[in-house]
Amino acid sequence: MDPKRSAQDVLRCYLCETPNPQYNCDICHINLCKTCAGEHLLDESKEHKVVPIRQRGYGPDYPTCLKHTKKQCELHCEQCDLPICTQCVSSDVHLGHKAIDIMKIFDTKKEILKNDLEELKISLIPKYHEIAATIPVQKAELEKHSKRLTTALCKRGEEWHREIDEIINNRKTEINQMQIMYLAALNKQKTEITQSISLIAQRIVDLKKLLDSYDVYAVSAYKSKIDSFRKLPPYLRAIFPCFSSNIINTEYLQQQFGKLSAFSIESQEYDFKMESSEAASPSSDICRSPLLNQPKIITTIDTNFEHMFSVTCSTDEQIWTRGDSSIIKLYNLQGELLESIRTKSGNDPRDITVSKSGHLVYSDFDERTVNIMKNKQISEVIRLRTWRPLRVNSTVSGDLLVTMVGDRKKRTKVVRCAYSTENQTFLFDSKAQPLYFSPPQCSINYVTENKNLDVCVVDGTACAVVVVNEAGKLRFKYTGPPSPTKEPVHPIGVCTDSQSQILIADNANDCIHILDQNGQFLQYIDYCDLHEPYGLCVDTRDNLFVTECSTGKVKKIQYKK
Known part of the structure; x- marks a missing residue:
């Protein structure tokens, strides 16, 4: 006051x-x-x-003129952007300059002050609070992610220790077998030598008797048999093996052990508009990474499958692939084959995914099972009776989404499973109508969960992508935007990225559709020379991996800046 x-x-x-x-x-x-x-x-x-x-x-408290201290500045020079007095107007310094009432500047600045104050109070302060509130969440996520990485490293270390222990045990077994063989040979020779010594001793006794004897017949009939004893027993010399170890190639070991993908800290600017006091809200959206006008191919991997179907990221540097055989292959981004596994039944897998814990999961349509591989051992996690599993996808929560087809009624459903326990089924919409068309040839394709917990399913028969929310309520069906230059959309693969954008492989038009989470079409990826795109997945950096059914290749595509 x-x-x-x-x-x-x-x-x-x-x-x-x-x-x-x-x-x-x-x-x-x-x-x-x-x-x-x-x-x-x-x-x-x-x-x-x-x-x-x-x-x-x-x-108003007019400022005192700096040059004419007895005068007050009631004017403002636009050119000099300074307050001036009436005496300044006629001076050479401001000759020809435009002088306006200083109160106009005062009112204008007051309005700017008012707007700045309103923006600071209504828009900026809430946004700063919101950004500050994300820091603990990011810290928790950092700790969680670091623990996951540490656990993965420890598991990998345990695998290597088991392999090394197995190698050591095998070498020990070989050494023991050598020892047993040599001891057996020595013991056999010792027995033979003992028998020979006994025979020689007896012969010595006999010869002494004969030498002392006057039996002319016996002496004249003697024939020497000493030649059989002149051939002495051989000396058994074992040629012991040497343990030769190769020089440890640290770089090769690190490559085989596995490596962490590149770490970086990116600064993303917050995009916001000035909000009025009526529409002000403490929430704001983080600036999304803009889409590239011309997406580009980063690398191409040839899997040698005659027909290529599914791909899923094991890490940002490794991908599992599935084609027209019972073999599932693991490649690095340099195109090197790291591992090949055969399905337990010998059947072709219908789909593959990687669990939250990093294990390979695949579906076996003929055996009615969903299987997981841990420590190179394959075991069942789901076995069905009247349904057959088609596609599988691992969710953020660690559950599995499984699309299934029935034996008799040929119906299709999507089931959320917690590894052997069915939690939720998506079958009908709110009007009791089937969410997915009856598949005469199992034409329902891939399934994925969006970051907003929507479930996105490709219905091949209806040529649509069906999206339901977490509760199973239909949100929308996407059948493609009208286009005079393209064929009707034929969706096959589907995946979502970190911004809840939906990516769909369009097999008929050799392109990828990008939608927002509400089904609004955003852009095509159609300048990457794609041939029958089929399966899709994205890594943690939103790089897109696309399988080409007809070429057996996987292409890594950058579609964001």
């Missing part, structure tokens, strides 16, 4: 502090007693306007 307007304080002279001053200077805005008022008027350094205190005004 202004002290001179306070009812609790006695007004005093500004200069001598005499109570109840009678005058006020409207220009200097100070209270003065009668004596000090006269002295104040004698100050010629600036203009003064002393009036009785009851007639004091509360008008």
Whole structure:
């Protein structure tokens, strides 16, 4: 509160502090007693306007001119952007410049101040609070992700330790077998030598008797048999093996062990508009990564499958692939085959995915099973009776989404399973109509869960992508935008990225459709020389992997800036 307007304080002279001053200077805005008022008027350094205190005004406090200190600046020079007095207007400095009423500038600046204050209070402060609130979430996610990486590293280390222990045990077994063989040979030779010694000793006794004998017949009939003893037993010398170890290639070991993908910290600017007080909201959307006008191929991997179907990311540097055989192959991004596994039954897998814990999962249509591979051992996680599994997809929560076809009624459903336990089934819409067309040839294709927990399913028979929310309520069906230059959409594969955008492989038009989470078409990816795109997946950096059914190749595509 202004002290001179306070009812609790006695007004005093500004200069001598005499109570109840009678005058006020409207220009200097100070209270003065009668004596000090006269002295104040004698100050010629600036203009003064002393009036009785009851007639004091509360008008604008004009600035004092820097060049003409006795003048107040009631004007503003537009060219110099400075307050000026009337005397300045006629000076050479401001000759020809446009002078306007300083109160217009005052009002304009007041409006700017008002707008800035409103933006700070209504828009910026809530947004800063919102950004600050994401830091603990990011820290928690960092800790969680670091634990997952550490766990994966430890598991990989355990696998290597088991392999090394197995190698050591095998070498020990070989050494033990050598020892047993050599001991057996030595013991056999010892037995033979003992028998020979016994025979020689007996022969010595016999010869002594004969030598001392006068039996002419016996001596004349003697024939020497010493030659059989002259061939001494051989010396068994074992040629012991040497343990030769190769020089440890650290770089090769690190490559075989597995490596972390590149780490980076990206700064994304927040995009927002000025909000009015009526529409102000503390929430705001983080700026999305813009789509590239010309998506580009980063790398191409030839899997040698005659027909190529599914792909799923094991890590950002490795992908599992499925084609027209019972073999599932793991490649790195340099196109090197790292691992090949055969399905447990020998049947071709119908689909593949990677679980939240990083294990390969595949569906076996003929065996009615969904299987998982852990530590190179394949085991069943789901076995069905009257349904057969088609496509599988791992969710963020760790559940499995499985599309199934019935034996008798040929119906199709999507089931959320918690590894052997059925949790939720998506079969009918709110009007009790089937969400998916009856598949005469199992034409329902891929399934995925969006970041907003929508479930997206490709219905090949209806040539549509059917999207339901977490509760199973139909949100929309996408059948492609009208296009005079393209064939009707024929969706096959589907996946979603970190911004809940939906990507659909259009086999008929050799392109990829990109939608937002509400089904609004955004863009095509159709300049990457795609041939019958089929399966899709994205890595953690939103790089897209596309399988080409007819070429057996996987293409990695960058479609965002």
